[in-house]
Amino acid sequence: MNEEITFILDAAKESMDAAITHLEKEFVKIRAGKASPSMLSNVKVDYYGSQTPLSQVSNINTPDARTISVQPWEKSLLSEIEKAIMNANLGFNPMNNGDLIIINVPPLTEERRIQLVKQAKAEAEDAKVGVRNARQDANKEIRELDISEDLEKNAETDVQELTDTYIKKIDNFLGVKEAEIMKV
Known part of the structure; x- marks a missing residue:
């Protein structure tokens, strides 16, 4: 594979990792009943x-x-x-x-749990936006390269696969956090 494409994919992966790291930090701040x-x-x-x-x-x-x-x-x-x-x-x-x-730390009420789940979903959506922005930037950089159409399509497919992987990770984190919040 082209060296420039590898570099672009690595940069996209780094940006997507940053979005996941930020999400993890935000999820730690959302309390799920236990004092921390x-x-x-x-x-x-x-x-x-x-x-x-x-x-x-x-x-x-x-x-x-x-x-x-x-x-x-x-x-x-x-x-x-x-x-x-x-x-x-x-x-x-x-x-x-x-x-x-x-x-x-007072125990969470059902109403407060629902609010916290909404907050967690909003944070997850922000992380997904970060991942999608990384995808968009990577695709833009790939299109600017002077390479064949086939190579360009393959690179864009790789970026999409990377994006799908990170979106799935975010959904998994959200599922775990949601279960943690709703557990009485």
């Missing part, structure tokens, strides 16, 4: 005038399946962290006991 430190990954705390990720100013643990504890490295940050968690709009009610912040 990653639920607070988007929380930023005002630390001496700059917005700092919560994980860089505190220790985040899950003592049990329904509780997250946040222990700041500086006690003076307790109220800032509490405020940041409230402002992140995650649906949590942090409790400050003077030493650490305890967050009880």
Whole structure:
């Protein structure tokens, strides 16, 4: 096969891998009933005038399946962290006991589970769009090459097969996440 085509296919594969990686990160943020430190990954705390990720100013643990504890490295940050968690709009009610912040993760209601499934489907659709954009870019680059029609068609077929493989992966991830969310 032509070296340029191989390069284009590798670049498309890389872009599609990036879409899957992004999807996995987004799925971790969608909670499925169990407490996880990653639920607070988007929380930023005002630390001496700059917005700092919560994980860089505190220790985040899950003592049990329904509780997250946040222990700041500086006690003076307790109220800032509490405020940041409230402002992140995650649906949590942090409790400050003077030493650490305890967050009880409420069990999911059926209505909330349905919302989370919709959110997961939207993230999966975004990933599919990323994969399709990679396909479109690869096909465009292939058409710009100075190669025979047969070689061009074969390369476009390879790109389509790659796309189908990644779309299937995304659907599988979504199926697993959906089952995880809906499991009571």
